[in-house]
Amino acid sequence: MSAELRIPLDIAEVKILATEISDDGRLVIEVESTLDTVQCGICGREIACRYGHGQERTLRHLPVLDMQTYIQIRPRRGQCKDCEYEPTTTQVVPWYEERSPHIFAYDQWLMKQLVNTTVEDVSMRENIGYDAVVGALDRQIETTVNWSEMGDLGTIGIDEIALKKGRKNYAAIVTARQKDGKCRVLAVLPDRKKRQ
Ligand SMILES: [Zn+2]
Structure with a gap:
């Protein structure tokens, strides 16, 4: 087995769930936001992200060792109990x-x-x-x-x-x-x- 290295991901407030090198040589890093809240899209109140996840996103990141590198994330969602119809809001993070x-x-x-x-x-x-x-x-x-x-x-x-x-x-x-x-x-x- 060849030597492995650890490098900082350089994205704030995420944890890495998995990394994978695909057959065609792409590095895919699956992350999750560690931020627990989101502002309700209707009333602006801070709400907890306890309403599952939005659609998975795959975003290009800087290359690592000449491999095309991607960040995969399923954005977290929260539900506002104070607004009428209890709307859900998908979390927005500052890095994309x-x-x-x-x-x-x-x-x-x-x-x-x-x-x-x-x-x-x-x-x-x-x-x-x-x-x-x-x-x-x-x-x-x-x-x-x-x-x-x-x-x-x-x-x-x-x-x-x-x-x-x-x-x-x-x-x-x-x-x-x-x-x-x-x-x-x-x-x-x-x-x-x-x-x-
Ligand atoms: Zn609300």
Whole structure:
């Protein structure tokens, strides 16, 4: 048996239920949220997550040892006894967006992959669709920067991305290379020609 390693998952407030390497070489990590409550979608009260689970989600995470890596989660659900008809609410966690196929960290990773290359290249390299890369860009556009998380800014870089070949349709990624060598995505700016 070969040596094994333990690495931090880097997602807050989850526990790992199982990990599996599929036959086609994907790493699938099954997790569960350790947060016990959710805000009722109707009245906003904090309610306990004791109403089973929503539909299973599979979300792309950063690669581990060059394996495509996925987080699998069944979001927890709560039921509000105070609202009429006792509605249920699915828990929202801060590390992925409801309609996104990626966790936030993977969207950020894609932005860094886009520097000095094209959407097509990143799409091929990561084995995801062109639209999945553009979707990640759209989700990052004009997101606010959490300055308190930033140390020194280091070197700021601005890279333009051609979204479609032969069209003047650009977005720009603003990155900071900090003293520790880490590259952070500060912002994604929209196309020069504003989409209507
Ligand atoms: Zn309620």
